[in-house]
Amino acid sequence: METSGGIQASLSGRYATALFELARDERQLDTVSASLETLKASIAGSDELRRLIASPLIGRTEAKAAIAAVVPAMGLDPLTGNFLGVLAQNRRLDQIDAVIRAFRQLLARHRNEATADVTSAHPLGDDQIAALKAKLRQQTGRDVAIDLKVDPAILGGLIVKVGSRMVDGSIRTKLNTLATAMKG
Template identity: 65%
Template sequence: METSGGIQASLGGRYATALFELARDAHAIEAVEASLATLRETLAGSDDFRALVNSPLISRTDSARAIAAVAETMGLDATTRNFLGVLAENRRLRDLPKIIAAFRTLAARHRGEATAEVVSAHPLNDEQVVELKHRLRQRVGREVSVDLSVDSALLGGLVVRIGSQMIDSSIRTRLNSLAHVMKG
């Protein structure tokens, strides 16, 4: 398996690689990816879930029990549920966002896609996402999987990162550049 690009260099990357290999061997990459997307949305939207994942005060046993109950309620696939138990036992649940991002990159590579992290000032509608994917596909020459997030501090525009390449068309950056030029 090709894991260049530094994914295995981090602890989260090593966990993501292990999960990817388990999912690949079980022919469950899509199911695991869907479960991880659900986890990502829950992390973004639930203060209680973030507290469970990040709290150092919860014992390993209690953390494992709680994460198993939550995973069952969320309807996550068996591979992901077991993996979350391992993370809880190893006190690595706090690394879940990094693991999810690295897994998405590995899954996209497996499908022959590039992965783009896209930050916008406002949520993009479906038409905008389709157009963005089309333009990125033209730029990189292959299918592109997008990881969308919102940062209202950008004021407008987008920041797109594909691998080590970054395209920053945000209004915040343009205003900062203009201010720098005006200073002389």
Template identity: 60%
Template sequence: METSGGIQASLAGRYATALFGLARDEMKIDAVTRSLDSLDRALTESTDFAALVSSPMVGRADAAKAIAALVPTLSIDPTTANFLNVLSKNGRLGELKSVIRVVRQLAAGHRGETTAEVTSARALDDQQVAALKSNLKTRLGRDVAIDARVDPSLLGGIVVRLGSQMIDASIKTKLNTLANAMKG
């Protein structure tokens, strides 16, 4: 029996695979990933949009109307707009963040890139992302796409995950290591 986390992951994976397959077949991977980047920024920057996507109190019809109204504002391409309509009508807008992450990984794989999950205490600016990509490309010998997240509990520094490999240079981990060393 699958746990609810496993079901959610597989559900998001199915939706993401369907969207990516459609984007690939229509040769619109770049347009779809740009639209998903715009949606991801909106989820991060707008508490109203994040609430619309995650709230079980918003009905499917109301969610579909709200999404349709936001599509032009966020410059969403038609393929992604149709996909959002399907998500809202199926009551699956809560899966959007996971779908975005999986589509980014699929697109990176399609382009021959590796995806690095990067968590930092505050949002990285474009210059920091470019420097990180350059350093990781030098280390791995191929292009790297960055899936950036913010976790203020890190206090500072950065955590980079590349598949099963993890580089943890966060202040939180350093403080925990120091506290353990002082105890023992």
């Protein structure tokens, strides 16, 4: 499989590529992908886990021990657990968000899907996500994997990025445009 030089050029991209290739060779892409989604949700919901990942004060040994303790509690597969141990040992846990994003891009490319980064002011419901996927599939001609982010600062609407194309339908941008037009 050819992987993009853009993904491999970054540190997180190299880690994601290594994880992706190992998961592909072990036929565990879906399992690892599900574990990474669980990990991402756990990080979003736990201040302690975010501090563990971000703190430069936690040493290699302590970080690796902490990761080994939380992996079974989160229900992550052994391959992802070992990978997190390597990140902890190499003091690269702070790269996990970027690694997950790059892994998703590699997986989407492997499945011939497009990847859409979608930012909304509030969490989207399952029916809204399904409608958005259908609309994006119609626009791109491919299945679309959606990476959702919530940013209350956009006030409402959506910001959708697919590849190099971006559609900013946020209320914040519309208000800024209106304010600029009113200034003359």
